[in-house]
């Protein structure tokens with residue numbers, strides 16, 4: 001394709017290091033779509049004859065059917081998907097194939113293909129996360145009243161509901177999807193027509209190719225168009241952030257599935273056994289979601305490091321942009337699907353959750369708040385009094401609400417019988433009525449609002 005000025009061919013290692021076809025064959029659909037838009041425009045502008053444009057277009061369709069049926073041939077000599085496609089086209093239609101590359105370079109071609117591919121990756125990730133949000137909503141609704149211990153420092157803090165806890169992840173994934181949408185909006189300009197770096201002297205119509213490919217318009221600077229990959233980096237940063245959220249949810253499943261917690265039992269479909277310990281039900285999928293987040297972060301780092309020192313415009317280092325993006329996409333898709341499956345099928349052991357919420361003095365803040373409200377005690381003092389009540393309950397080996405009134409009054413005689421109304425975990429969660437709080441009625445409101453948001457998308 002470029003051998004005119006060379007007397008000798010490249011060495012075998014040169015061919016191998018130069019070839020991106022082993023991985024960029026994944027761009028074949030985008031490459032064909034880009035070429036179809038380009039040739040239609042060339043024909044319309046009279047840059048190639050309408051007969052040639054038609055022959056090329058039909059030839060591209062035939063090449064696409066071959067690739068669909070037999071896969072993309074991997075030939076190092078042809079370097080990349082752009083050359084492989086053009087070569088296949090010339091085998092189909094002969095000399096006219098050579099007119100396709102008029103007013104185009106592989107530099108704007110690959111930038112276009114990769115934007116198209118990344119746009120689909122964004123849409124796929126967003127759809128997957130939406131399915132996960134839907135699963136979280138369903139489980140949250142089921143457990144809007146199920147009391148569990150809320151933790152800080154992984155120490156029992158205040159009772160919350162499982163529904164509220166699950167809805168926290170709904171919010172995180174909503175932000176991840178907003179980040180993806182934001183990246184998509186900035187990505188959606190078409191570099192085709194920037195040619196090698198300087199634009200072209202042919203009378204091309206960049207608006208036409210951009211709109212044929214579903215872009216909002218053409219990119220504005222030819223050098224920038226072929227030399228930046230920030231759209232891919234933005235996708236990766238959004239993917240990393242989503243994977244961090246997935247990893248935290250996965251980590252909670254690992255903890256919750258452990259025997260000391262026993263908050264959840266994963267379904268058989270999402271558990272694995274041990275080859276030596278017959279009793280085991282391991283949360284491998286959750287652990288791998290946690291692990292894969294590290295790999296996705298590695299993909300982001302890899303592309304950032306590739307790009308950080310490159311002068312304008314195109315450098316071949318940029319060919320290395322694709323493996324990390326492909327890998328991140330594949331890993332993220334798996335992680336989202338696995339977490340969705342786990343959320344949908346987990347059995348939550350609400351008895352265990354309630355038991356632990358009741359045993360951890362989680363309503364201590366409610367006692368302090370009661371002293372403030374009913375006895376006019378300043379909060380700092382109420383905190384201290386409550387601390388003494390907890391110490392007393394701990395010494396007696398009982399829960400706070402099991403301490404007899406005499407014992408509470410020995411701690412502070414302003415306490416009376418009414419305090420028992422606030423010491424149960426149910427009373428505690430029901431009282432957290434502030435906007436965004438864990439009261440079951442608030443959680444139901446949040447679920448209804450979320451459902452409406454998803455439906456209206």
Ligand code: ARG
Nearest residue numbers: 020024080106107110318319
């Ligand atoms: N395979 C190349 C890539 O992925 C395509 C662009 C090659 N351009 C060039 N001037 N060698 O980036």
